[in-house]
Amino acid sequence: MGTDVSRSGKDITTTQPWQALEAHKPILAERHLRELFADNPSRGRELTIDVGDLHIDYSKHRIDAETIELLLSLAREANLEQHRDDMFAGVHINTSEDRAVLHTALRLPADAQLVVDGQDVVHDVHEVLDAMGAFTDKLRSGEWKGHTGKPITDVVNIGIGGSDLGPVMVYGSLRHYVDTDIRCHFVSNVDPADMVAALADLDAEQTLFIVASKTFTTLETLTNAAAAKRWLLDKLGAGEDAVAKHFAAVSTNAEAVSNFGIDPVNMFGFWDWVGGRYSVDSAIGLSVMAAIGKERFAEFLGGFHTVDTHFRTQPLESNAPVLLALIGFWYSNFWDAQSRVVLPYSNDMARFAAYLQQLTMESNGKSVKADGEHVTTDTGEIFWGEPGTNGQHAFYQLLHQGTRLVPADFIGFANPTDDLPTADDTGSMHDLLMSNYFAQTKVLAFGKTADEIRAEGVDEKVVPHKVMPGNRPSTSILASELTPAVIGQLIALYEHQVFVEGTLWGINSFDQWGVELGKTQAKELLGVITDAEAPAQQADSSTDALVRWYRAERGR
């Protein structure tokens, strides 16, 4: 496959649609969502889109038909369709690393066909899935025994970034689909507290570690894996031969896995065309498969594929990830919005915002375009959030009455995985949760005017404090239930938004050079902070003084 030729290289801000959007924005800035809804009473039904099991309402955004038209023209100026097709076909659109970007191939059905760089990708993907299925079947049935002959009760996934955030988020989200007694734990941080806390209640005889690292060079993961190995061998009083029964690996680096002492038979591979933050649907999801089984894992992959197909085939104007990305782009680049808040009204999705932070910010936090030129626009929406209703009692005050524009994505479900009666025994706690979901999107959009507040007899001095300005945008995403397929659909919905925004910004969303320098400097500084004889001089007076302070505290 050739290299990427779909990028136009043009400065998007010099295009006609960009300039038209600049002229259009002040007109919309004058308009309140109350007016937009009054002008078109069916707006709330029209500005919706269904994809897979997801029902998406984007009517509460500061857009009109012209905004969408102009944003779509901008997407066409950026060759979005061609670039999308290139990604799906395996063109090396990750130009700085000369790699294809094919996470979408991880969820292709077994009878699909895709040959990239001479490799039958679908065959390779399903070969690994089959091996994962056979391995997790043995774990789940108890056929797999530890070194002392006991079955596995606890799986510890050791990984960081994309080798942690996806599995931990999906495991939490699919709590109700865990149909085995095996419990999963996740250790990521090089802070020893993470490993110590995870191992506290575990029985080495019945614990299996999955070392998940695409490169198998990541300091945190290798350090934690070595600590886990030491713990295991100490507890078992065994030699290296015990490792084979208690360690599996997920990596693209077979040699390093074998050097660590893990039997290559227990290594599950993936490929350089899967970015770490796009890898939960690769072998990196092994712990999830151990928890929910291979059939449910297939449903999870099916969810991604549904959205992939929609993204690949739907015209831009009825394409959910495209529309949501264009709206995000609209606020980022024309309204100075710095961030987007993601609010799942599902406690099981507690780690969803953290997951999205890596997916979106490691992908689009760039200030140089794919062609090496400096960007001329803001890039990279900052993602953050907490599950509702916790966020309501923390930061929603700023969302409602603060000076910053923070577009919000609300995610909710009709049928809960858990429900309990309300305090008065007459209702459902889930309905209570969802009444908050609907209320918050409504209040953000429509607010409450000073006159409405006065009409309630509120003291004039307090009126300004109680005014709810409204006109604050949100997307509402609803699904019937939080199933394996739905979580796959949600992830793919955001993956493709990242792609669309990255394409409009002209950046390469699939490398992450910005994380490298910190890693190498940490290695250098380790020598300085641990060796009293080493000169503390680090060329800047701040780091120098901090290192001296730390060394003194550590008695060095």
Ligand code: F6P
């Ligand atoms: O933070 C940088 C990064 O390379 C991420 O992109 C990646 O997900 C993470 O480190 C872990 O990398 P690996 O899976 O190779 O250990």
